[in-house]
Amino acid sequence: MSTVKDRLTADMRAALKARDELTTSTLRMALAAIGNAEVAGKAKRELSDEEALAVLTKEAKKRREAAAAFADAGRVDQAAKERAEGEVLDRYLPRQLDDEALAGIVATALAEGGFTGKAQMGPAMKAAQAAVAGQAEGGRVAAEVRRQLGL
Structure with a gap:
């Protein structure tokens, strides 16, 4: 198992024990996305850390785009939830360049x-x-x- 996936799993379990619903659901979603990427294609395979980070980057981008769409539609509560999920995912991504x-x-x-x-x-x-x-x-x-x- 990749170290990124190990870290996500361990942090999800800790969030579950702490009853942190936002972090738990976000990390479950991230692990599901990684699992889907692993079974995509002809043969099931383990993703490398770089590939797992690429999946997380894609998921974080989805959250930013969804937050913008919800904000434009006037759904402030849903936009805030999407931004919060994006912040959880950002903890696992490399720092962005200025x-x-x-x-x-x-x-x-x-x-x-x-x-x-x-x-x-x-x-x-x-x-x-x-x-x-x-x-x-x-x-x-x-x-x-x-x-x-x-x-």
């Missing part, structure tokens, strides 16, 4: 690859995503790559 650090990493990745112009957007994104390594959302990375390529 805009200045992201710009520096993207600039280095683009310089090392010699990327210039619109035609090289795909390879430039691949290099930038590898350099960032999950410390920033793909949308932020894409926006920074576009800005630095002058698109």
Whole structure:
């Protein structure tokens, strides 16, 4: 079992004993998402820590988007619940880069690859995503790559 999954399970059990309903339900949901990812495809397999973190990142993004949608619809209580679930998931994710650090990493990745112009957007994104390594959302990375390529 991966260490991320072990930590989620242990924290879920602790939250269950402490009767912390929000944390318990959020961690159950996260473990279910990881379990679904493990059985997806042709053969059941154990996810690596990086793959488990990718699943958690996707779930946290879903919570942020749902919170924004509920807030726009005037459902403040539901938006607050989604934000709280996102905060629980954020405890398990790597710290996100600020805009200045992201710009520096993207600039280095683009310089090392010699990327210039619109035609090289795909390879430039691949290099930038590898350099960032999950410390920033793909949308932020894409926006920074576009800005630095002058698109």
